Amino acid sequence: EAGVTQFPSHSVIEKGQTVTLRCDPISGHDNLYWYRRVMGKEIKFLLHFVKESKQDESGMPNNRFLAERTGGTYSTLKVQPAELEDSGVYFCASSPPGHWGTEAFFGQGTRLTVV
Amino acid sequence: GENVEQHPSTLSVQEGDSAVIKCTYSDSASNYFPWYKQELGKGPQLIIDIRSNVGEKKDQRIAVTLNKTAKHFSLHITETQPEDSAVYFCAASIIGGSYIPTFGRGTSLIVHP
Numbered sequence: 001e002a003g004v005t006q007f008p009s010h011s012v013i014e015k016g017q018t019v020t021l022r023c024d025p026i027s028g029h030d031n032l033y034w035y036r037r038v039m040g041k042e043i044k045f046l047l048h049f050v051k052e053s054k055q056d057e058s059g060m061p062n063n064r065f066l067a068e069r070t071g072g073t074y075s076t077l078k079v080q081p082a083e084l085e086d087s088g089v090y091f092c093a094s095s096p097p098g099h100w101g102t103e104a105f106f107g108q109g110t111r112l113t114v115v
Numbered sequence: 116g117e118n119v120e121q122h123p124s125t126l127s128v129q130e131g132d133s134a135v136i137k138c139t140y141s142d143s144a145s146n147y148f149p150w151y152k153q154e155l156g157k158g159p160q161l162i163i164d165i166r167s168n169v170g171e172k173k174d175q176r177i178a179v180t181l182n183k184t185a186k187h188f189s190l191h192i193t194e195t196q197p198e199d200s201a202v203y204f205c206a207a208s209i210i211g212g213s214y215i216p217t218f219g220r221g222t223s224l225i226v227h228p
Contacts, residue, residue, distance in 0.1 A: 004158070033215065041217040043117070043159070043204060056215065091158055101147070101215045106158030 002026070004094050004107035012113045018080040021110045025074070025094030031104075032075050033095075034067060038088040048091075049075060061086075082114045117142040121219025127226050134195050136222045138205035139187040145207040149189050150179060153202045162203075163190070166210070170200065182192050195226045 005024040013019050024030035025032045034046040042069070046065070047057040064083070069075040079086050089111050095104035118141040121203050140148075146167035151159035163177045163187065165172045173177050176195075181188040192199055202223050208216035 003144055006158075035218075037221075039219065040124070042121075042220045043206075045215055045217070048215055093158075100208055101149075102161060102164065102209070104161070105152075106160070108156065108158045 004105050006110050008108035010111045016081045021077045023075045023092030029094035032093040033093045035091040036088050084114050085112045087114045117217040119217050124225045127225045134192045136190045138219050140207040146212045147208045149206050150190050178215040197226050200226045211217040
């Protein structure tokens with residue numbers, strides 16, 4: 001069974017440009033989460049989808065970030081326009097219906113560098 | 116909201132030694148505490164977890180202890196091996212409530228052969 005897959009693995013963009021990150025969750029996982037880790041800091045929650053609906057987006061830093069999950073399958077996270085402080089590793093995770101537990105899995109992450 | 120503190124940020128040990136990573140949490144309602152291992156180029160992977168009704172859990176060379184009164188929990192790795200080198204994250208969440216976990220800052224464990 002395929003795990004959580006994220007594209008691209010790395011992205012280097014200039015300040016002011018737009019970047020779109022993609023996450024393909026495990027098939028059948030209704031819950032999809034986006035997290036970010038800035039160098040040396042905690043893995044910080046950004047938002048949570050249940051199917052196609054945003055359940056909790058309290059962690060989104062500002063309106064330059066837009067997440068979508070059309071049809072309740074894959075999700076995209078767009079940063080527009082990117083700023084230097086947006087650099088970090090963006091993780092996606094998915095889990096079956098219910099609570100975060102042993103069935104929650106992370107993708108390998110997308111390392112975003114804004115220069 | 117929940118706040119999770121993790122120490123140390125870096126831990127360097129010799130192969131065969133034990134390693135201990137400690138975390139504290141702030142929300143007494145938290146009742147689920149997973150630990151994740153992140154190897155280079157990979158995402159965090161669950162290695163062990165503990166619920167608040169249990170004081171200790173062990174799985175081969177790794178064990179986790181929980182002190183609810185003091186609101187701290189620890190990861191213990193015995194007989195460390197070079198392949199244990201990774202970044203370890205602790206987390207706290209509430210099963211049945213707002214179950215999205217809050218993570219610590221991570222500990223970079225280096226095991227020297």
